[in-house]
Amino acid sequence: MRQIARIGVLGLLLIAAWSRVARAQTASELLAGGIRASSNLEYDSAAVLLRAALGRSAPSALADTARARALMYLGATEFFRNNRDSANAAFRRLLLLAPRFRPDQLIFPPEVSSLFEEVRIGTPAVAAAVAPLTDIRTAGDRLSARLYAASLHMITASIVQPNGRSVRTLYTGAIGDSLEVLWDGRDSLGVPVDSGGYVLRIASRGQTSRIVRLTEVPLDVRPVLRDTLPLPPPIADSLLLPERGAIGGSGTRPLLTGLGATAAAIILPAFVGGGHDATAARLVVGAATSIAGVIGFTRGRRPQPIPANIAANQQQRLAWQQRADAVRSENAERRRDRRLVIRAGASRMVEMP
């Protein structure tokens, strides 16, 4: 009895000492130690070391690939320790971390692989791989999400707002090994979505069609509008020619010209001589020239249009209008050229109650 107690205390002391030693080591060293112990059939020590390695938190936590390896060894170790539940739990954690993971048949015996398969079939889970940055420029561009399943099950892939409101359902159906879903940045009505945060949500359904697990990838959608061009500056007044100018000065010259012709019409008979009784019809001609002279006088006092300058200015205005129309057309084309930039965050898995 005292022998048994002595051995028990020694064992506890050994484990405590071993744990203290383990805390002083890195996660990778602990992993390596755990794998070594498992290979040497020291399953108790292996379990301690592997759990210690998995228990390390950032910044010294294991990377995902090392973590998956640790979980695989832990599951096998617990299987050999006849802790089936613990083995199942380790394998489930492994499949949630890496749904595509498969044990190396050369390392692990068939019974371990069988248990792993049993757990895999009963664990509907999906891992999503989305490019960190997607630029949707043309009508054919899409955001591509590659989905990898742990086992065959039904999923629904959709785009939702952070508050859970559905924007668009991308896929509903079975997933066997992997599939790709595409999103063009539009909602279910075909309208481009507004700028903001969205979530690519993959809902995994169990055998009873109840959602058992969600895989979510946060998306940040930002429209990128092309800069528009400014309209050409309006034509400066200094570049335009004067369109009106006084012709003939004050109008006196046209008046005198008209009145001169009137006087000539009246006095021509006297110039010709002979005391001739001239026809009164010459007064009609004289009146016509007088009226023309008065009209010329009044018009001469008003600024008259300069046709050459008017035509030149019209050419300038027309050229400016053509440039402005070209800019407006280009800007309308740029506004239609709507780009979307989608940034994807790290995916996370949510267990449903």
Place this chain on the structure above:
Amino acid sequence: MKPGIGNRESGIGLLLALILVATPLQAQISRQLRFALSGNSTRLTSVTASGTAILSGVTIGGSGRIGSGRVSVEGAYRQGSLAADSGTALAQDLVEARLMLAVRPVSWLTVLAGPHARAFITPGITERWMFIETRVRAEGEVVSPTVSSHVELWLALGGSVNSGGGSPSARGGEAGVTLRLPRSPVWGRLAYAIDRATQPGTANVRTVEDVRLSIGIGR
């Protein structure tokens, strides 16, 4: 067939020749080609030894100008029948033609010189007056560029009359207003002209007055 330069067929042929020659030359001699048709209300005061007769009527004619630069040639022709307004004078035909060489030293002044023939034709008698005359024409814009007016004065430097001989003296003038259609070579003119010719050694005096309406094309 009526004799002399007053032959109507010859006059019409001269006018037609002007038109036929001027039209194909328009492309080569732009801005110096013009021709017009005119209608005149004509009044002839004829003083002879036997008294004074006043005749009036309508004469129809045409004119043309062709030139290059400052020099041009102008011609005119008209003819018509005049009937007596008073007195016992017989009705007579008036035929008139002239051909002038014109020089334009400045834009508003034109100096012309050349022969001018006029015939008064009654049955059996043709009285033909021939002048060598010089003219001066002043033109100016009144309402630019559509309305302009002109005054023209002429003086005979020499001449002849087939009846009675001698070198007649004559002078005359014209005043009028021209309207040009905007952006068109077409123009219209209203003018008053008067000239008086006296035959030396006789009492013969011929005074011709016209109120002329012309429609032309060209410059």
